Amino acid sequence: MASTEGKPITCKAMVARGPKQPLVAETITVGPPKAGEVRVKVITNALCHTDIYTLDGHDPEGLFPCILGHEAGCIVESVGEGVTSVKPGDHVIPCCECNVHAYFMTAIASSFLLQILTSSCVCPRHCLFKSSLLLGFILAFCFQTPLSGQGFMPDGTSRFTDQDGKPIFHFMGCSTMSEYTVLAEISCAKISKELALEKACLFGCGVSTGLGAVWNTCKVEVDSSVAVFGLGAVGLAVIQGAKMAGASRIIAVDINPEKFATAIELGATDCVDSSKLDKPVQQHIVEMTTWGVDYTFDCTGITSVMRAALECSHRGWGVSCVIGVAASGHEISTRPFQLVTGRTWKGTAFGGFKSRRDVPKLVQRCIDGKLPVDHFITHKFDGVENTNAAIDALHGGKCLRAVVKY
Ligand SMILES: NC(=O)c1ccc[n+]([C@@H]2O[C@H](COP(=O)([O-])OP(=O)(O)OC[C@H]3O[C@@H](n4cnc5c(N)ncnc54)[C@H](O)[C@@H]3O)[C@@H](O)[C@H]2O)c1
Ligand SMILES: [Zn+2]
Numbered sequence: 001m002a003s004t005e006g007k008p009i010t011c012k013a014m015v016a017r018g019p020k021q022p023l024v025a026e027t028i029t030v031g032p033p034k035a036g037e038v039r040v041k042v043i044t045n046a047l048c049h050t051d052i053y054t055l056d057g058h059d060p061e062g063l064f065p066c067i068l069g070h071e072a073g074c075i076v077e078s079v080g081e082g083v084t085s086v087k088p089g090d091h092v093i094p095c096c097e098c099n100v101h102a103y104f105m106t107a108i109a110s111s112f113l114l115q116i117l118t119s120s121c122v123c124p125r126h127c128l129f130k131s132s133l134l135l136g137f138i139l140a141f142c143f144q145t146p147l148s149g150q151g152f153m154p155d156g157t158s159r160f161t162d163q164d165g166k167p168i169f170h171f172m173g174c175s176t177m178s179e180y181t182v183l184a185e186i187s188c189a190k191i192s193k194e195l196a197l198e199k200a201c202l203f204g205c206g207v208s209t210g211l212g213a214v215w216n217t218c219k220v221e222v223d224s225s226v227a228v229f230g231l232g233a234v235g236l237a238v239i240q241g242a243k244m245a246g247a248s249r250i251i252a253v254d255i256n257p258e259k260f261a262t263a264i265e266l267g268a269t270d271c272v273d274s275s276k277l278d279k280p281v282q283q284h285i286v287e288m289t290t291w292g293v294d295y296t297f298d299c300t301g302i303t304s305v306m307r308a309a310l311e312c313s314h315r316g317w318g319v320s321c322v323i324g325v326a327a328s329g330h331e332i333s334t335r336p337f338q339l340v341t342g343r344t345w346k347g348t349a350f351g352g353f354k355s356r357r358d359v360p361k362l363v364q365r366c367i368d369g370k371l372p373v374d375h376f377i378t379h380k381f382d383g384v385e386n387t388n389a390a391i392d393a394l395h396g397g398k399c400l401r402a403v404v405k406y
Contacts, residue, residue, distance in 0.1 A: 303326050
């Protein structure tokens, strides 16, 4: 690895040339890391729905050509000037947040630029807020936001060039659908080498988000009741997290009954196929529970489901958490009386975890056998060029996470 230090690397990547088009396998050049940056070899990449959301053209700010991918396991190849927290050979998970809060964070990030640049993302005070700002800063430059320098590294340039010498945009500060990518140092969560990167990559987004929504955002207590709408990897992680938190009743809701077996294995006590009901699902759940459930989670990104989740949370104290990312332009609604009578509506990005501090801990819990994640890997592929096959699998309805080994 040392021989490539300071030099451009030529490698394979899947380039998103435009929305609603299959990714194109291309040979690209990845420039060396600049000050404060880290170049990594991507070993495994697990697809997340946010990649597909952008690829399918649902993100109005989507910039093309770009290299998607943000749920990955990587090994540091070389580091730029001033980088001290990771070194070549370290295993890292790129830290990102799904784009759910990008606009908000971008808007406030610029006014706190100095604070962000001088704060570490493990600051103890207002930690989540500051961490969000930090991520907002990264997203502002590396993702697709209204600020100048969009889709680039923090210095406003790209590390990727195609065979015609033209730049390719970065995505979410990660761009892991490439054999090599460049990350900001503050986007690298250094993890133990004991956990295979095939599993560790899952902690980069969806699984951590589901667990964190339960543990951090809602702080689900022992003996509480929970309803989870949408049983993809995120919803199943919510179930797993709720079971670990001691919830006594966990209602799993989906329109695809094939999802119920895994939900039950992970701790669901009731399963509801909402497509088969002759009444609104919220009414059904209120009747099942008399007054509703303590905590509900939307893991679908569908605004009518978000409404149903709120309206079957318990009168007086129910909390409903939006995790799903809705299609551009969609809005949520309910009768205000639902809130007047004591329900709380909230949302979460990356489950409220601070990636650099918390992802290594989640990985360690997995190594210790206290947080199994094998059940999320339903499909495996070899070679970066098989990323399109992984996308097809994800669209197929039976896939939780498709991990591509590069
Ligand atoms: N907030 C965050 O930080 C964050 C992080 C990761 C993912 N996400 C979002 O979370 C959502 C879930 O991600 P995923 O990877 O688990 O997706 P997924 O597509 O694998 O799972 C969605 C599930 O919802 C089910 N579903 C569809 N319509 C439904 C309905 N009307 N009622 C009940 N269930 C229904 C589907 O059958 C599927 O099982 C996505 O919107 C994703 O973008 C958010
Ligand atoms: Zn994601």
